[in-house]
Amino acid sequence: xxxxxxxxxxxxxxxxxxxxxxxxxxxxxxxxxxxxxxxxxxxxxxxxxxxxxxxxxxxxxxxxxxxxxxxxxxxxxxxxxxxxxxxxxxxxxxxxxxxxxxxxxxxxxxxxx
Amino acid sequence: xxxxxxxxxxxxxxxxxxxxxxxxxxxxxxxxxxxxxxxxxxxxxxxxxxxxxxxxxxxxxxxxxxxxxxxxxxxxxxxxxxxxxxxxxxxxxxxxxxxxxxxxxxxxxxxxxx
Numbered sequence: 001x002x003x004x005x006x007x008x009x010x011x012x013x014x015x016x017x018x019x020x021x022x023x024x025x026x027x028x029x030x031x032x033x034x035x036x037x038x039x040x041x042x043x044x045x046x047x048x049x050x051x052x053x054x055x056x057x058x059x060x061x062x063x064x065x066x067x068x069x070x071x072x073x074x075x076x077x078x079x080x081x082x083x084x085x086x087x088x089x090x091x092x093x094x095x096x097x098x099x100x101x102x103x104x105x106x107x108x109x110x111x112x113x
Numbered sequence: 114x115x116x117x118x119x120x121x122x123x124x125x126x127x128x129x130x131x132x133x134x135x136x137x138x139x140x141x142x143x144x145x146x147x148x149x150x151x152x153x154x155x156x157x158x159x160x161x162x163x164x165x166x167x168x169x170x171x172x173x174x175x176x177x178x179x180x181x182x183x184x185x186x187x188x189x190x191x192x193x194x195x196x197x198x199x200x201x202x203x204x205x206x207x208x209x210x211x212x213x214x215x216x217x218x219x220x221x222x223x224x225x226x227x
Contacts (some may be wrong), residue, residue: 012192034215043117043204044156089156098161100146100171101216105155 001047003027006104015079015113023090023104024072032093033073034101035064039086048075056058115139117149117219119205125225134222135188138207145188146216148204156204162188194216195226 003026013019025033031052036044048056050073057064061080066073066077073092077084087108091101118137130172138145158172160166163181173179174187182188197215202223206216 010195032215036218041220043206043220045218046215049215098171100158100169102158103156 003094003097004090004102004104006090006107008107009105010108010110012112013017014022015080015082015111016073017080019075019077019080019084019109019111021075021088021090021107021109022072023074023092025092025094025102026071027094027096028068028071029095030071030092032101033064033066033076034091035062036103037086038089039108045088052058058107077109080109082111082113085109089100117205117207117217119203119219119222121222122220123223125226126198127225129194129224131191131193132224134192134203134205134224136188136190136207136219138141138186138188138205139217142207142209143185143209144210145182146206146208147188148188148206149210150202150204151201151222159190159203168199186199192224195224197226200224200226 004060038044063076090104118165145162149157161169177193179189202221206212206218
């Protein structure tokens with residue numbers, strides 16, 4: 001919850017445009033940051049993750065960047081498609097919470113065609 | 114199995130009744146987690162099992178909630194004397210190890226208390 005903040009809560013983009021979702025975290029010792037996509041009626045699915053020893057990771061149209069100094073990380077989706085419409089959750093493994101993942105509140109992404 | 118399996122997928126119960134929700138994690142995953150997701154909301158941590166260690170129950174909202182994990186595999190989440198505010202989707206996840214691996218979630222059990 002409050003130890004991982006996620007913005008924006010909703011995001012509408014035109015098909016083909018890029019979408020960026022940002023998260024900040026509180027624990028400087030955190031070392032693992034996954035992103036999940038949740039479609040209606042389904043459980044969250046891991047789409048990409050990054051560890052603290054790298055600053056950026058890409059997988060086709062999605063990428064994640066990490067700024068450890070500023071304690072924030074972002075999800076970038078390029079060339080958005082209608083099937084990208086879903087709820088996206090960031091998470092951080094917070095040592096102060098017993099090494100568990102703490103999730104952001106989620107971002108509803110709508111891709112308009 | 115290939116993924117995390119939860120049953121039932123939907124459960125409607127009367128206020129005051131007890132319910133049991135089941136989770137079959139991925140074979141070999143030592144860590145198992147329960148989360149609750151209310152309509153349009155985020156993921157609320159409930160409880161976490163890691164191997165033979167004592168479970169982390171810090172997220173359970175009241176003593177009406179309990180969970181067990183038998184034989185390091187299947188887990189059951191029990192809600193006693195259900196209330197309407199218990200209505201939510203209950204998600205189970207497992208991971209190979211706690212610490213540096215992502216979670217694999219099941220599809221959840223949608224609980225409706227009427």
